[in-house]
Amino acid sequence: MRKYNNSANTMFGTYQPDKEEVKRNWKIVVVMTLCILGFMILISSVQNFWMSLKPEYDVEYLLDNGAREGMHVKGEVPYTYDCFADMSDMDGGKVSAYYYALPAAKGMIILEIPADRQEAMEILLDETLDFLDTGVWPTSTITLEGYVVKAQGRLPYLLSDYMREIGYTDEEIADMGEPLMIEDASRRMGRARISAPVGMIILTTGILLGVFFLFRSRHKR
Numbered sequence: 001m002r003k004y005n006n007s008a009n010t011m012f013g014t015y016q017p018d019k020e021e022v023k024r025n026w027k028i029v030v031v032m033t034l035c036i037l038g039f040m041i042l043i044s045s046v047q048n049f050w051m052s053l054k055p056e057y058d059v060e061y062l063l064d065n066g067a068r069e070g071m072h073v074k075g076e077v078p079y080t081y082d083c084f085a086d087m088s089d090m091d092g093g094k095v096s097a098y099y100y101a102l103p104a105a106k107g108m109i110i111l112e113i114p115a116d117r118q119e120a121m122e123i124l125l126d127e128t129l130d131f132l133d134t135g136v137w138p139t140s141t142i143t144l145e146g147y148v149v150k151a152q153g154r155l156p157y158l159l160s161d162y163m164r165e166i167g168y169t170d171e172e173i174a175d176m177g178e179p180l181m182i183e184d185a186s187r188r189m190g191r192a193r194i195s196a197p198v199g200m201i202i203l204t205t206g207i208l209l210g211v212f213f214l215f216r217s218r219h220k221r
Contacts, residue, residue: 024217031210038203041195048189049196051147059144059182066106067180071148076141077102077111079128080121084162085155087115099155099181100125101162107176110151110159112183117142146185150178 051072058075067073081101087094098118100111113121120142127138151159160173 027209027213031206031213034202034206034209038199038201038206041199042203043199045192045195045199048185048192051185052145052189052193062109062148062182063102063104066104067109067148067182069148069150069180072145073147073182074145076143077121077124078141079103079131079138080111080125081108081128081166082125082162083118083121085158099158101159102182107173108159108163108179110155110179110181112146112181113142113144114184114187117184144182144184144186145189146183148180149183151181155179155181 054070054072056074057067057071059073059077060075062071062073063078079102081103083098083100085099087096087098096115098113098115098121100113100121102109102111120140124138124140124142127140130136131138156179159179163173164170
């Protein structure tokens with residue numbers, strides 16, 4: 001059986017790496033792996049982690065006082081209007097999210113709800129419609145955490161079309177300006193609270209190990 005070793009033939013003869021060089025190469029691999037892994041974990045979660053650190057605004061506060069882009073939203077949705085769009089309306093694919101209109105002080109705010117929470121939103125919608133007829137306040141609520149963003153794609157058009165159907169004029173819709181959306185990021189922000197610190201620890205460990213190995217190699221000389 002042929003045996004393999006770490007030597008290599010060169011024009012100057014056979015090159016045999018010593019143990020110190022092998023150890024140095026492994027140290028470089030370990031440091032680079034930790035730094036890259038930590039950076040990738042951190043960069044994938046830093047936006048949601050940073051948003052989770054911002055001051056929280058209750059959903060009802062936004063509905064009473066209006067919203068602005070970048071706000072961190074956390075709380076219960078007390079009522080809702082109809083679902084006027086879903087993700088398939090915009091990209092033609094599988095439905096992954098539904099979009100509801102929330103009446104607010106300055107017009108309408110769009111609420112994005114993941115597909116697996118749509119059933120609970122429909123219950124809240126039924127209770128909201130009952131409230132308009134009976135005056136009995138909805139008892140169901142939807143708890144969410146997310147942030148306010150500008151509505152993109154066809155959402156502004158679909159919202160305007162829905163608002164015309166329920167009686168708003170084009171002038172009233174125009175006066176409301178660009179529609180804003182509460183994006184439900186409850187799960188992403190929950191994961192980010194764990195993954196961002198883990199990524200930072202791994203990245204910091206890689207950097208500290210690199211500094212330690214560098215200092216140690218220079219100290220030996």
